[in-house]
Amino acid sequence: MRILVTGATGQIGSELTLALRRRYGSENVVAAFHRTPLPPPLKDSGPSVRLDVTDRAELEEAVREYKPNVIYHLAAILSAKGEENPAAAWRVNLGGLYNVLEVARAGGVRQVFWPSSIAVFGPKTPKDNTPQDTVLSPTTMYGVTKVAGEYLCDYYARRFRLDVRGVRYPGIISSETPPGGGTTDYAVEMFYAAVKGERYTCFVRPDTVLPMMYMPDCLKAAIQLMEADPSSLTRRADYNVAAMSFSAEELAAEIRKHVPSFQVEYRPDFRQEIADSWPRSIDDSAAREDWGWEPSYDLSRMVEDMLARLKRRLQAEL
Ligand SMILES: NC(=O)c1ccc[n+]([C@@H]2O[C@H](COP(=O)([O-])OP(=O)(O)OC[C@H]3O[C@@H](n4cnc5c(N)ncnc54)[C@H](O)[C@@H]3O)[C@@H](O)[C@H]2O)c1
CATH class of the missing domain: 3.40.50.720 (NAD(P)-binding Rossmann-like Domain)
Structure with missing residues (x-):
């Protein structure tokens, strides 16, 4: 191949x-x-x-x-x-x-x-x-x-x-390469801010729920x-394909379980309208039936792993 x-x-x-x-x-x-x-x-x-x-x-x-x-x-x-x-x-x-x-x-x-x-x-x-x-x-x-x-x-x-x-x-949420200009980038940016000990300004409302992976x-x-x-x-x-759905404030709360001082303020911009037009959750039964799709990570497992990886990577870059 x-x-x-x-x-x-x-x-x-x-x-x-x-x-x-x-x-x-x-x-x-x-x-x-x-x-x-x-x-x-x-x-x-x-x-x-x-x-x-x-x-x-x-x-x-x-x-x-x-x-x-x-x-x-x-x-x-x-x-x-x-x-x-x-x-x-x-x-x-x-x-x-x-x-x-x-x-x-x-x-x-x-x-x-x-x-x-x-x-x-x-x-x-x-x-x-x-x-x-x-x-x-x-x-x-x-x-x-x-x-x-x-x-x-x-x-x-x-x-x-x-x-x-x-x-x-x-x-998509990941620790290695920052996202390239999508509407769900806030979910990744929150982790970077939390690990760096910074306050995060989120560009969607706290109750914005979107499917993530x-x-x-x-x-x-x-x-x-x-x-x-x-x-x-x-x-x-x-x-x-689906894995998990959560609101911006649910993600912040999950991160706060590991970084209690983490603070987020919410200042929605033009991306709010895009987020509002998208689904909150997805039916992926065709993928499950046809080729055995099944995600391995839920919110808590992802947050734990993401924080650990990002901490290691950012420390290594210092
Ligand atoms: N990341 C997500 O959350 C997400 C969600 C749904 C779908 N996708 C899809 O997955 C794919 C990859 O997304 P990503 O998040 O890695 O995107 P990204 O923005 O991080 O990367 C896109 C890549 O395309 C390259 N590129 C841009 N213009 C180019 C050109 N003219 N010629 C060659 N290369 C060019 C850029 O250099 C960059 O490496 C895309 O089709 C995207 O729509 C991503």
Whole structure:
């Protein structure tokens, strides 16, 4: 197996690339980066290539050179950043996905992983236990590109028999690489502030509840879905996956069990409206039935592990 990972320096890519290298061999996983240079653990542990996913020729060149049979396509502009620059979100998210699918089908790539998001849902979607098949109605450019992307993946699977798979991730919480401009970034930022002994100003209201997932589950979902027996799959790139749901103040309270002095003030900004348009919890029974999805982390286990890891990492950087 030879794998190309786009967006390898991102919040998910930086950890997924290392997980894939551990599983399939370092030499077999090519880390594709764009503007952000690769950090040493990624640069030193396997092959890498610089490429812009909106540039078809660069992608073709990388596929010619490294001959991947699997692409994990993670390069994207996230929800909050996408509202600051909708044109870039359209160009990178849909233009990039279109290029990847085209280059994959022409270049003999067998399988593509592409993550969608809970941002496909909107104000008309049922907010609790959001069904797999329901009204989408996204209100952000990011969400629009994810809805169109899901259909594009479906199209390539049907029309060209490309094995495209993906999940609708909730907000991802992780300790290694800070998030890149999404609406759920507050959940990660709270941990950094708590560990540094700082007061945190949260950009959503305390009662804002959103579905979230800890990074080990995020990596598990991607790899498990990609390794699933194709005959058991009933969907392509739109599997709902869930792990936990909590409000901003519930997260702060859980962190306070470990860091009692931690203080949060709430000053909602434009991201509140995006958060309010998304579900509070997700029904992921299709993923559970088709490929055995089951998360390992709930809120208390995640908070404990996240604080321990972040403390170690931030102390090592001092
Ligand atoms: N992190 C989350 O909470 C979350 C939730 C749902 C879905 N997702 C999806 O997972 C994927 C990865 O997300 P992430 O959180 O790691 O994002 P991120 O913002 O941390 O990283 C995105 C990466 O894309 C790269 N990139 C941007 N423009 C590029 C271009 N033109 N060419 C090549 N690379 C480019 C950036 O350099 C960065 O490394 C995305 O598709 C995202 O929509 C993430």
